[in-house]
Amino acid sequence: MTEQDLKSLNQPGAPERLLDAAVALFTRKGYHATSVREICETAGVTKPVLYYHYRNKEGVFQAMMGLAVAAHREVLAQVRAADGSAADRILLLCERVMALVLEHPDIVRVIDSVYYGPREGSPALDFESLYGEFDGFLSELVQEGVRRGEFRGDDVEATHLALLGAFLICKASLHINPATAHGCHERPMGLGDLRRVIGTVLDGVRAARAGGKEEQR
């Protein structure tokens, strides 16, 4: 191990420190309310250092997004390679993405706050690479389940949305403010909760073995 490697392990360089500082501040104060000055002070560097490594404040945000998109893509690829029933794979997809979310709650909070935030003045967000790919894959899996006769096929879109909602409600628990926790979101949700909620929805769309509606195929 060279001296260079050792240094980069124990003492992250300015770019890494800037990115960490930015994520922490974006989470706490939001993208707009976080000033370049604060990011630099937290990272222990001066402003021109930020403008040198990243183009500007949005550059820091986009660097963070790049990491998130890459990690998300990797998870999707893993699930695509897995086999099993449609229900198994839907559960696997949701679990894996949720695990990623729970691993990086700050980054997800920042991304969500931009997603649900205003359009003007916010950094560009590569929706398609995040929610879009997840959505699309989930939709494919539902259709596959219908083709295989696993699921009822009377309203594929509603099934897709109900599953997405189940995932969303668990992810939303990341945004709980402990000071004002309420109702269903008195505690953050874990993977176990996700499994139960997804399972409840899947139970409803499973093709009944005896009786019940049956269609196409």
Place this chain on the structure above:
Amino acid sequence: MTEQDLKSLNQPGAPERLLDAAVALFTRKGYHATSVREICETAGVTKPVLYYHYRNKEGVFQAMMGLAVAAHREVLAQVRAADGSAADRILLLCERVMALVLEHPDIVRVIDSVYYGPREGSPALDFESLYGEFDGFLSELVQEGVRRGEFRGDDVEATHLALLGAFLICKASLHINPATAHGCHERPMGLGDLRRVIGTVLDGVRAARAGGKEEQR
């Protein structure tokens, strides 16, 4: 009709114009990024007028919240007074609240952006009076359904969360950015879509008449 009434109908006073301008700007640019200067210019008044009628920028936001909470409370009271099966009342609750949401998309967008936004620097938000009361009522209705034998009672919390998720995913379509629409959210959802998604979840938790698990009662 007095001259005063006529005036207030055709030419809303400074407070109303300020509130309308603020909601529009908060929606487009976000709470933090909207300046007092802009609100006043849009409303056609000068800054001291805003500081006179509302205490400051947050005062304008809280005035908007007050209207939203009042309207929401009224809807909940109407549904509480209604009768029917638990499933009927759950559907009614979701439909009525969704109708309110669709009536005031801008206000909901602003509230959501604060809910999902950062904690520091954001205006205080009376969660309990909005999501909290809705959550609590929905939970009561699910429990009522189990007591009556309408629903399976093996996982009341998961049922509650699945229903909440179904509502959430429909509401989330308000945040679609037409420029970057993706997957399931290519079009905004309407009341018909909500009914289908809620219906799909309800189908899954309904106590089977013949076969299937049956419990407590």
Place this chain on the structure above:
DNA sequence: GTCTATACAATGATAGAC
């Protein structure tokens, strides 16, 4: 209730030396 005028801190960003 509404105005003009202003105080004063903080912002994103850069020039130019080292």
Place this chain on the structure above:
DNA sequence: GTCTATCATTGTATAGAC
């Protein structure tokens, strides 16, 4: 790559006249 010094701009908020 990193620094010091500085820029123009915008932010919230108020004093005091009418």
